[in-house]
Amino acid sequence: MYRFVLRRLLSGVLLLFVITTVAYVLLYAGGGDIARRIVGPTATDAQVAMKSSQLGLDRPLLIQYWEWLTKALTGDLGRSWFNGQLVSTGVSSRLSVTISLVLGAVIIAALISVVIGVWAAVRRGWVDRLVQFVGVMGFAIPGFLIALGLVSLFALNLKWFKATGYVPMTTSFGGWAATVTLPIIALSIGCIAAVVQQIRGSLIDALRQDYVRTLRARGLSFNRVVYKHVLRNAGGPALAVLAVQFIGLLGGAVIIEQIFALPGLGQITVAATGQGDIPVVMGVVVATAAIVVIVNLIIDLAQGWLNPKVRLS
Amino acid sequence: MTGAPLPLPASAAKVSLFRKLLIHPTGAVSLLVLFLVALASILAPVLAPYDPNASSLKDVLAKAGSEFLLGADSAGRDVFSRLLFAGQFSLAGALVALTVALVIGVTAGLIAGYHGGWFDTVSSWLTGLLMALPGMVVLLAARAVVGQSMWLSMVIFGVLLSPAFFRLVYASVTAVRNELYVDAARVSGLGDVRIIGRHILTVVRAPVIIQSAMVLGIAIAIQAGLEFLGLGDRTIPTWGSMLNDGFINIFKAPTLVLWPALVIGLVCVALTLLANAMRDELERSRGPVKKGRKAAPTGAENASEKRGNAAVVHAEEPSSNHGELLLEVTDLGVGYDQPDGSTTDVVHHVNLTVRRGEVHGLVGESGSGKTQTAFSILRLLPQDGRITGGSILFEGRDLAHLSEKEMTKVRGKRIAYIPQEPMSNLDAAFTIGSQLMEPMRVCLGISKTEARKRALALLAKVGIPHPERTFNSYPHQISGGMAQRVLIAGAVSCEPDLLIADEPTTALDVTVQAEVLNLLRELQEELKMGVILVTHNFGVVADLCDRVTVMQSGRVVETGPVRAIFNDAKHPYTRKLLEAILEDTAPRGPLVTAGTPRELNGVTP
């Protein structure tokens, strides 16, 4: 078991390293062009060169990277080129908003999907067909369209919620809940649709397995077999989909935050992208990759717990 | 050469996927919607009343009306015209992403799946890398470097989407590569290119088309999202940039956001529904994938229908078992509910008795209904299957009409079951020990320590050399023979009165089969169980059974003491089965080579 965890941990660290390296090279390879874009098309070549050397972009890429990496390992991700703020502070202050959104959506999605998935797989018939149809719709409609719909219906017309803004959880839990409810709903609908499909599918497969009949023949009730044995066996593929969804939600959150004007990672990303503020973009990439690596590690451990073959091989 | 050809069932017509989609309700509507949207976009120059980029200050946020069909946007541009032209760019952008993803994903998937080796390792690893980051974040990061070109973004997104195709193709190819028909093609001398073309592309084609529809939807959504953030190309109209404009002015002109949202939603839903419809049709045309063993109505069945219930019943032998009657099945019918509301009967009017201490063999070929009969006694028929008539008397109660709750109490404790496939009948996620203990604790209500003690004793009893080690093992760590012993241990763990064994040795090697048969005999004698032994092997019948019932097409054709069946079979079907037995046939003997006398072989020059 320790070796299993250790191996996963090492591969996660390696993944983080590779992603950041590739991202750095791609982002900074432009050298002079970056400086040109910042100072604008009307600037003289001398101005571009000056900007370039001011930002350290005129040095060899490898040296720039080495400097960035050694600093990054100490938690220093540099400063924004535009407002001079520390990237690490800028990113971490917004990280909590994004994570609370995404985590909230994933947890809600996981709970609801299990209930609906089991319902559809066990009852079949019209229940199943209804769940499948709604699921396809939820999956097909892009999350930001759902968000737009929610804003115009609940916030603009019914005025149940505030359309925009954010209250930190530490200030007021109620206020926090009121500001994140609509975004979380918007994010989770697509996620629920995808996970329900997977849980339903793998449950139906698992219910057809021979051991279900054998366990029932030994005197275990249908419900006990479903909740203890079948769900556990169907859990692996569902977890894998959940992991993919989590990564997708990190991207989806960018747009959702924009719609609800939430001060999350998305906002800083959009601003930095528009300006070409590369240190900040790099900081966002590091943060996202770190989250992805941690999530994958947790999912891998959960898979190992569910499936002894994964754990013991 | 003159033997009469075998009769064939009526042919199922082969219809193309596209044709089927035209009949499929959601498929047809989705296709129509997509066709109209594409047509409107292509014909935009003809249909659009205005230049999509012609702005005029006086028309800013003009209301919908006779001048502007859907109103004008914040720059006074005609919304309807922009919607039409935007279709061109949005669809073309999504197609660019799809093309890039298809080319990279399918090619890499084919090569990695078919040839394996280092290419497999590298491309699988790269796929993992591409899928590690959310596409939106990567696109935004790329946007910071490459600028606002929609086309470049879509090319990058195509690369990010390529794993969707890579994984699909890779999985199909690795599955197909080891199929026997690919081996047969290799033996026939077909080259790699031909094998890929004939056998592998045909398998991959349909899933790739389905995935393409999904990917196209995702590409349209992501592109709209990017434009919506205001990070897109300002010079060209797209649905996403219209959405952006609408959202900014949502308080002043609420309908502005509606039209592009409607079009994006419509197209995405249509694409997903189309993909689902294609999947539906594909699954349907594949039909019952595995051996869906439902007795097809054949000529033989019709003949026996006329004969009614004319099963041959042999007289009891004087020496035969006169133990108490344990189970009495009378006039049992089993049917499967069909989607059209009808019921297909697979077991008709079956009568069967089992006495305590008696082994009753249920013999027949596939489709004879022997397993269905066994499952109906356990009340564990597969989905849609149900008992359509008759009674199953067990200790004075009719199992056919017992509630599920009462039936749960009968199973395991009173009636137990040994399955055919040892491996698939153990839950891979739990240890052998926990799977043995759980039913004992439920049925007998004993403590965990007591259950553990009994489980270990049972494992020793069924001849497992290291009970403790096996107890702590997971199913994948033990052999098939051991797994079957574990299943037998589980079946007898609550000391049942009736044991139903469904082909308990069919999946085993013959030397293991002999040992398992011995084990079953010992346990049966010790526990004085009545046994229903479902099998197709007359050797197993001869070894274990006291009575035999022969089934064909869901009916009993002959029943009686084992010796009467072997020595004095009356029903033509039973005779046919007995004649097909090979055990007593003479060996073929050495090869006689006509024309070349053996003695000469050595001396030919």
Add this chain to the structure above:
Amino acid sequence: MTETLLDIKDVVVEYPPKGFRAKPFKAIKGVSLDIRPGETVGLVGESGSGKTTLGRSVLGLAPVTGGSIKYRGQEISNATRAQRRELSHEIQVVFQDPYTSLNPSMTIEQILTEPLTVRKMERQAANKRVAELLDQVRLPHDAAHRLPREFSGGQRQRVAIARALALDPKLIVCDEPVSALDLSTQARVMELFIEIQERTGVAYLFISHDLAVVRHLSHRVAVMYHGEIVEWGDGGQVTSAPEHPYTQRLLMAAPIPDPDRQAKHRADRLRLLGIQREQDVQAGFA
């Protein structure tokens, strides 16, 4: 003319190791066997004995790492793709599972013409050949335009046999071709095998776990156990009065379909196991 069609000598099959540092898996450990024209050689063994691997090594589907396989004196154990294409006229195959050995999306005609296309046969001639083949395996001509899923297991196996016959081979490797079939279907398919052999003079390497099936079909029989041949000789003798302890155990393990004879057989088996155990103990002390 040589009397031997296929000559297998000291063949070793090793699969490359699965993990890092793992040992290669030796499926066959030096096996020798020969097949004469028109002969059926039965190959019996239990799961994991290597019998299927040996068949696959003759077909070029398993990695032969030692020894030689000669077809009419020509080495074929590591034949190139081009040589294999030539050999496809000589050596063919019928697999066990009639459900996976035919491509589900191809019609019977497409399946049967596949080997013919390698020969670049004209379309008309190919169609004629398909009709001939269907006659040979007793399937009606209208079977040509149907898909495999419309056929029963026995009928599919007939299609697989027709495919093997398409190029008039001299040797067919039959890998458990009747194991998945019902008893009565099994008997009919076996008769078909014998009939085809008597008419065309094709030789079979007939692989099966069932001693009775092998006895019925084979002129000579080899018994495999843990990747080696433990007994090899005249079919009648090997399957009725075997000498090797493993073959003896195999023979005694198969139940006889007669209650009274099986009772005696069962007792004989237990006695044999007792004797063999004693011999093992003595051998251990010696």
